[in-house]
Amino acid sequence: MGQSADQQPDVDSRPYHHGALRSQLLAAGLELVKAEGVGALSLRRLAREAGVSSGAPYHHFADRAELIAAIVVDGHELLFTRLETARAVSSDAVAALRELLVAYASFAVDHSAHLRVMLRPELAEPDAHPEVTSAGARPIELLRSIVQAAQDEGAVAPGDPEPMVHLIWSLAVGYVTLWLDGPVEARCAALGTTADDMIRQVASTVEELLRRPRT
Amino acid sequence: MGQSADQQPDVDSRPYHHGALRSQLLAAGLELVKAEGVGALSLRRLAREAGVSSGAPYHHFADRAELIAAIVVDGHELLFTRLETARAVSSDAVAALRELLVAYASFAVDHSAHLRVMLRPELAEPDAHPEVTSAGARPIELLRSIVQAAQDEGAVAPGDPEPMVHLIWSLAVGYVTLWLDGPVEARCAALGTTADDMIRQVASTVEELLRRPRT
DNA sequence: CTGCCATCTGAGCATCGCTTAGATATTCAT
DNA sequence: ATGAATATCTAAGCGATGCTCAGATGGCAG
Numbered sequence: 001m002g003q004s005a006d007q008q009p010d011v012d013s014r015p016y017h018h019g020a021l022r023s024q025l026l027a028a029g030l031e032l033v034k035a036e037g038v039g040a041l042s043l044r045r046l047a048r049e050a051g052v053s054s055g056a057p058y059h060h061f062a063d064r065a066e067l068i069a070a071i072v073v074d075g076h077e078l079l080f081t082r083l084e085t086a087r088a089v090s091s092d093a094v095a096a097l098r099e100l101l102v103a104y105a106s107f108a109v110d111h112s113a114h115l116r117v118m119l120r121p122e123l124a125e126p127d128a129h130p131e132v133t134s135a136g137a138r139p140i141e142l143l144r145s146i147v148q149a150a151q152d153e154g155a156v157a158p159g160d161p162e163p164m165v166h167l168i169w170s171l172a173v174g175y176v177t178l179w180l181d182g183p184v185e186a187r188c189a190a191l192g193t194t195a196d197d198m199i200r201q202v203a204s205t206v207e208e209l210l211r212r213p214r215t
Numbered sequence: 216m217g218q219s220a221d222q223q224p225d226v227d228s229r230p231y232h233h234g235a236l237r238s239q240l241l242a243a244g245l246e247l248v249k250a251e252g253v254g255a256l257s258l259r260r261l262a263r264e265a266g267v268s269s270g271a272p273y274h275h276f277a278d279r280a281e282l283i284a285a286i287v288v289d290g291h292e293l294l295f296t297r298l299e300t301a302r303a304v305s306s307d308a309v310a311a312l313r314e315l316l317v318a319y320a321s322f323a324v325d326h327s328a329h330l331r332v333m334l335r336p337e338l339a340e341p342d343a344h345p346e347v348t349s350a351g352a353r354p355i356e357l358l359r360s361i362v363q364a365a366q367d368e369g370a371v372a373p374g375d376p377e378p379m380v381h382l383i384w385s386l387a388v389g390y391v392t393l394w395l396d397g398p399v400e401a402r403c404a405a406l407g408t409t410a411d412d413m414i415r416q417v418a419s420t421v422e423e424l425l426r427r428p429r430t
Numbered sequence: 431c432t433g434c435c436a437t438c439t440g441a442g443c444a445t446c447g448c449t450t451a452g453a454t455a456t457t458c459a460t
Numbered sequence: 461a462t463g464a465a466t467a468t469c470t471a472a473g474c475g476a477t478g479c480t481c482a483g484a485t486g487g488c489a490g
Contacts, residue, residue: 053439121396163416174389181336201378212427268470
């Protein structure tokens, strides 16, 4: 009796984590961001919650920015797979652009902590952590390829695809920013809808514009 | 001799500012944000730069959030007048929407420090400073009235204007966010254009979509 | 068993937000 | 003009943060 408790104590209660502390700090950091915002994200607090001393995290992350950079890279990968799926289930490029916007918003709902950190790039010090920049470039490349397909379909004017790429990209970033900051939710509540309905309506509006005949 | 210097010393060198310290802190705060970002904005540092003790700012601002809230309110007023001008010089509602986007971007260029602070609403603690929320609502109301005018002109589908309001609003917020964070500038440099040209092209793309005939 | 490496501790430094008690300047009524 | 009331500032201090470093401890390979 008590044998398993002695031989297999909770990883949290053992002082020496041996590899587990790093992932534990990352997970606790995400929960903390979700609960209290990125302002509350401190290595000291994560160490306290993990039951280790305040210096312990520095054996796994050079500094706070490195932990944040790890979260950002994870987030960009999660986002990228969602965007890929959105394209895969779409029948044409215009529908893919609509689904891209919806997928971005659903990523915001399901991974709000990741997104909150991703939207504060200065916290990750991208100059010191180039993997952040390269991870963030992949979703844009995907978006560009869809815009080019939309040009081939005639929905987007031929020529430089960048304006339309920036348009959709800005729209996605702006919508989730406003959603995380509250004003979208507040307006939707006043209007009797939800933020989920709203992004669908916004995305459908984009689709309606793109499906109008070009003159 | 030396009379005027004795009677009118620099306001900065006088220990007792009597009303001037508040505005001096606000101005120094904006310069600090422009130079080093909002992360560097601390009351202690502003006090140091003003040549005053670390407790002095607390006689003009209850806390850091109150100074930030004052900057945000100023910024929203500056933005609102720009948007009003953009509408005034536009011949129709669709052109007004295009100019609104351009004006938003030019506000970002000319008042980047204000905007950096405005885009971090949690720093201003809007729950404790309701004037922040009301100041931020005026630009949206202006936008909504233009969208409704665009509906009257037939460029926007009739019905609920909110989806188009959120579309333009998100687009503006997203574009300036990406510009402040660097990726827009980086892409434009790689493409041989400027961020100023880019927002004009994006805004013109929106206009082109809105001027297509509705089916 | 020994030695090495990974990991963690604990103390310390500088900075920050904010509070408090008290000192000083300005203003205003008398 | 004088003295009281008010506005403003100082100096010291508390708790928290990021980060560093010397040294202790755990676990694994030889």
